[in-house]
Amino acid sequence: MPNQRDTQTGREVMKVIIAIDRSVNWKQLIEAATIRRWHRDTAFKILTVLEPLQWETPVIGTEIAHEVALRRQKLASQILLQARKIIQDKIPECTAHVELRQGSARIEIVNAASEWSADKILLGAHGHAPNRLFAGSVPQAVAQHALCSVELVRLREPSDDAAKESEMAKSATVV
Amino acid sequence: MKVLIAIDDSQFSSQAVDSVLEQVWPANTEFRVITIVEPVYSYAYAGADMAPIYESLQEFEKDCLKMIDNKTSQLKKRFPDSKVSGQVVEGMITSAIVEEAKTWNADLIVLGSHGRTGLKRLLLGSVAEKVASLAPCSVEIVKSRNSRKEPKGKNAKSA
Numbered sequence: 457m458p459n460q461r462d463t464q465t466g467r468e469v470m471k472v473i474i475a476i477d478r479s480v481n482w483k484q485l486i487e488a489a490t491i492r493r494w495h496r497d498t499a500f501k502i503l504t505v506l507e508p509l510q511w512e513t514p515v516i517g518t519e520i521a522h523e524v525a526l527r528r529q530k531l532a533s534q535i536l537l538q539a540r541k542i543i544q545d546k547i548p549e550c551t552a553h554v555e556l557r558q559g560s561a562r563i564e565i566v567n568a569a570s571e572w573s574a575d576k577i578l579l580g581a582h583g584h585a586p587n588r589l590f591a592g593s594v595p596q597a598v599a600q601h602a603l604c605s606v607e608l609v610r611l612r613e614p615s616d617d618a619a620k621e622s623e624m625a626k627s628a629t630v631v
Numbered sequence: 632m633k634v635l636i637a638i639d640d641s642q643f644s645s646q647a648v649d650s651v652l653e654q655v656w657p658a659n660t661e662f663r664v665i666t667i668v669e670p671v672y673s674y675a676y677a678g679a680d681m682a683p684i685y686e687s688l689q690e691f692e693k694d695c696l697k698m699i700d701n702k703t704s705q706l707k708k709r710f711p712d713s714k715v716s717g718q719v720v721e722g723m724i725t726s727a728i729v730e731e732a733k734t735w736n737a738d739l740i741v742l743g744s745h746g747r748t749g750l751k752r753l754l755l756g757s758v759a760e761k762v763a764s765l766a767p768c769s770v771e772i773v774k775s776r777n778s779r780k781e782p783k784g785k786n787a788k789s790a
Contacts, residue, residue, distance in 0.1 A: 488769075493655040576771075581763075599763060599772055605650060607739075607771040608763055 470498045471574045474543075475565045475598070477504060478528075478535055481611050485580040486539050488609045490546040500552040502539045503568050504532050505561040532556055562597035574604050581608040632660040635737035637728045637762070639666055640698060643743025647773040648702050651741055652709045662710065663735055664702045664717040666695045667727045695719045725761040733767050741771045 474489055476482035482504075489500070506528055536554035543552040557564040569577050581595035599606045636651055638644035651662070668691065699717035706715045720727045732740050745756035763770045 491657070493657050495655055595763075596760075599760070603774060605771060605773045608769060610766070610769045 470495055470576070471501070471572060472498060473501045473503050473565070473569055473572070473574045473577045474539070475503045475505075475561075475577060475579045476535065476539055477561075477580070478532055481580050481582070482535060482539060483542075484611050485578065485609055486542050489578055490542065494547060494550055496549045498547075498550040500543055500547075500550060501568065501572060501574070502536055502543065502552060502554045503557065503565065504536055504555075505557045505559060505564040506532055507559070507561055529556070561594045562601070565594070565598050566601045566603075569602050569604050576605045576607060577602055578607050578609055580611045582611040632657050632739070633735060633737045634660060634662050635728075635732050635735060635740045636662060636664045636702070637667070637731075637740060637742040638664060638698065638702060640694070641743060641745060643745045643756075643773070643775065645743075646775050647741050647743040648705065650771075650773040652705060656710065656713070659713070660710070661714040662703075662706050662716070663731075663737070664699055664706070664715070665720050665728070665731055666699055667724045668692055668695060668719055668721050669723060670721060692719060724758050725765065728758075728762050729765045729767070737768050739769045739771060740766055741773060744772050744774045 472489075472494075474485060476485055486502075509524075509528075533554075533556060536556060540552045540554050543550070555568060557568065565577065565579070568574070577598060579595050579598055595608050599608060634651065634656070636648060638648060648664075668688075696719055699719060703715050703717040706713070720731060722730070728740065728742070731737070740762060742759055742762060743756075744759050759772050763772065
């Protein structure tokens with residue numbers, strides 16, 4: 457199914473998935489998206505995936521486990537909504553929606569891109585070793601298996617934050 | 632923003648350049664197109680005539696320059712206010728791309744998912760994978776639009 461077309465230009469609307477996690481790094485990735493420029497009407501899907509915890513088994517299916525699962529889901533939803541607000545505020549000519557999936561991050565991100573016919577996946581990538589984008593297994597798997605383009609956004613080390621503050625202040629311009 | 636585009640003569644590289652051309656970029660974005668020529672390791676032995684090899688290499692480098700000129704022209708036409716440069720770099724493909732990204736202070740490397748030696752059955756070529764592993768900056772791995780499947784049924788939960 458072809459993507460929708462921009463009503464003004466006739467160009468196919470670009471669909472971009474921003475796959476965030478629930479670590480402190482999600483803001484960096486969203487900010488990286490907002491300092492870029494995007495075609496008018498670009499559609500963003502802000503996606504996060506809740507992977508099952510090891511102890512979430514029927515045997516330990518207690519009320520506590522259920523409560524923790526609900527809290528994780530609530531936190532993930534809150535982060536998604538915050539991320540969407542940042543995108544909507546800084547790139548008002550584009551649309552953004554959120555999606556919360558459960559399962560394996562590497563599989564669900566690739567599936568989400570395929571189901572939505574995404575043009576690009578933006579994914580944060582960093583590692584414990586310096587200059588290693590692929591240190592995480594999720595970026596590697598997504599880059600390998602996604603059918604669309606994948607941009608591995610190098611996340612800053614904490615010490616780099618001050619130097620990048622000026623960039624973060626810029627907002628995206630829509631053409 | 633500095634965008635380094637690594638190409639070869641494969642269709643995947645053309646798609647990578649097309650992807651850059653289709654996108655919009657912040658003001659003052661600089662583009663640099665490079666292609667890598669790997670060194671020829673010749674083994675001298677008695678009676679070996681190296682002239683044809685060097686001739687062939689020179690022809691290949693000429694072709695590379697034409698390819699770079701072609702791609703930089705496309706970029707200049709599409710982004711007339713941007714600084715566009717191109718260069719043929721000699722070296723081993725992965726390390727040459729990564730080193731160029733470091734010395735040029737690239738913010739983003741764009742490359743096709745496969746190079747001329749790539750196998751279409753694989754979804755990610757070894758060069759793309761190695762560059763992504765070693766790059767000092769963000770990396771965009773461009774895949775062919777044709778490789779995308781029809782969307783599956785929706786079974787995701789929306790928040």
